[in-house]
Amino acid sequence: MSHQKPLILISNDDGITAPGIQALIDVMKEIGEVIVVAPDKPQSAMGHAITINHPIRITEVHLYEGVIAYQCSGTPVDCVKIAIDKILPRKPDLMVSGINHGANSSINVIYSGTMSAAVEASIDGMKAIGFSLCDYAWDADFESIKPYIKTIALETLKNGMPYGTLLNVNIPVPADKNILGIKICRQAQAKWKEDFDRRQDPFGRDYFWMTGKFVNMDKGEDTDQWALENGYISIVPTMYDLTDHQRIGSLNQWNLNGTT
Amino acid sequence: MSHQKPLILISNDDGITAPGIQALIDVMKEIGEVIVVAPDKPQSAMGHAITINHPIRITEVHLYEGVIAYQCSGTPVDCVKIAIDKILPRKPDLMVSGINHGANSSINVIYSGTMSAAVEASIDGMKAIGFSLCDYAWDADFESIKPYIKTIALETLKNGMPYGTLLNVNIPVPADKNILGIKICRQAQAKWKEDFDRRQDPFGRDYFWMTGKFVNMDKGEDTDQWALENGYISIVPTMYDLTDHQRIGSLNQWNLNGTT
Numbered sequence: 001m002s003h004q005k006p007l008i009l010i011s012n013d014d015g016i017t018a019p020g021i022q023a024l025i026d027v028m029k030e031i032g033e034v035i036v037v038a039p040d041k042p043q044s045a046m047g048h049a050i051t052i053n054h055p056i057r058i059t060e061v062h063l064y065e066g067v068i069a070y071q072c073s074g075t076p077v078d079c080v081k082i083a084i085d086k087i088l089p090r091k092p093d094l095m096v097s098g099i100n101h102g103a104n105s106s107i108n109v110i111y112s113g114t115m116s117a118a119v120e121a122s123i124d125g126m127k128a129i130g131f132s133l134c135d136y137a138w139d140a141d142f143e144s145i146k147p148y149i150k151t152i153a154l155e156t157l158k159n160g161m162p163y164g165t166l167l168n169v170n171i172p173v174p175a176d177k178n179i180l181g182i183k184i185c186r187q188a189q190a191k192w193k194e195d196f197d198r199r200q201d202p203f204g205r206d207y208f209w210m211t212g213k214f215v216n217m218d219k220g221e222d223t224d225q226w227a228l229e230n231g232y233i234s235i236v237p238t239m240y241d242l243t244d245h246q247r248i249g250s251l252n253q254w255n256l257n258g259t260t
Numbered sequence: 261m262s263h264q265k266p267l268i269l270i271s272n273d274d275g276i277t278a279p280g281i282q283a284l285i286d287v288m289k290e291i292g293e294v295i296v297v298a299p300d301k302p303q304s305a306m307g308h309a310i311t312i313n314h315p316i317r318i319t320e321v322h323l324y325e326g327v328i329a330y331q332c333s334g335t336p337v338d339c340v341k342i343a344i345d346k347i348l349p350r351k352p353d354l355m356v357s358g359i360n361h362g363a364n365s366s367i368n369v370i371y372s373g374t375m376s377a378a379v380e381a382s383i384d385g386m387k388a389i390g391f392s393l394c395d396y397a398w399d400a401d402f403e404s405i406k407p408y409i410k411t412i413a414l415e416t417l418k419n420g421m422p423y424g425t426l427l428n429v430n431i432p433v434p435a436d437k438n439i440l441g442i443k444i445c446r447q448a449q450a451k452w453k454e455d456f457d458r459r460q461d462p463f464g465r466d467y468f469w470m471t472g473k474f475v476n477m478d479k480g481e482d483t484d485q486w487a488l489e490n491g492y493i494s495i496v497p498t499m500y501d502l503t504d505h506q507r508i509g510s511l512n513q514w515n516l517n518g519t520t
Contacts, residue, residue: 047308047337048370055459055467077307077371082468085454107383109502110308110376111337123367123451155514164449165504182516186503189424191383194345199315207315208342235516237507242369243446244425247497254415256442256495 006032006093013043013076013113020099023142037083040071046113049075076117095121098131105170105224106188122166129167144174168236177231185234188223190216266292266353273303273336273373280359283402287409297343300331306373309335336377355381358391365430365484366448382426389427404434428496437491445494448483450476
């Protein structure tokens, strides 16, 4: 880092007014110069959606002292993309997303707008971190986890990040667990078992609400789920190269080109 | 496989009326019993978005002879989830998504609703394939690529797929390239360079349309981009374990727990 303060881009998926992003802004203001570009409404579970069939809008808002902030009508990934193209004065030294109200561990990483914003920043070559607290409450306790957020951000600035990798950080609820420390983990193999709630509208027509039950099939003690259940903050180094490299060899044995 | 015909679930992101899904239905009807659950409108670039803040609806439609078909008001991933919970009589032997109007090679895999539908099926333990033709036209030539689709589907049924892996298949435009065969590839390292088009609405307020330029940073000849540019159909074995396993060791050297 130069003498210049680090430039830090912040986004999230719970919207620009969420307590989680306020806590993240508080911590990042202690570290560097902060620019916020975040959705103007909740955009949870948007995954890596982008807006290509509608226009999007950005509006500067004066919500946070000493912080340039824009709300954006698009998805979390849209926020990062338009920040890069229209708002940021230079490439940020760090991009942080969150603090998400609710866990983004295990398979949740692919549904999460918070993580997708960080993934998009990483695609663009930024050091990026998604932070989530395992508490869906709007008034969750973000205060007591701030020191961990700061440590992880400072270590990321100091150690750097290879192109193509970002961090998925999940934090147990401080009131539930005495936080024992930070563990580097792999993504647990888990899924949501679908359970749609069938209802009828006032006109007698069926509609469905998505619900589901989280099922962890993974007994490993090196997973993010294990860490969280045992009082640790989990960090999963995450990448968007989805290639199953180990599988390339065996697929080459298939009879795809009619030669056998 | 038993004597029973294979059960095949089909979805896409271009919507249930798209020519691409019609072509896919044609081919799958030759292989097995087909159930279609697809969006009632175009849902391109929805990534792995799911609908949690609104109800969704499904409606049976009689569009394709001999085929049970439902249109769904949700995203491509919603379609697969509600198919699993409310429509399918048993676990399908195969799930296919597409044929997408446009490429889903390289980094497009993470923006694509077509691929996310296949990923969701894979999470649920199905053998799954996403098919895309590198032609955005509504009247693209799907006819001459049908034999390749059939071969890949049959080989997948025959060889199986380990849990956690699916296939991302991209096909060059037959009129542009003499298709030379099928190559197993890795995802090319590429990105979209953002270029938002700034316009003014009738009230003098700015709005933006997302546009972008695809930038391939990857010179490798083992990538999907290379294959497509050289007349090959690309198959990338794809997974949703996003862990960067190689990075776990070096992250353990960081000073995260204040011990050094």
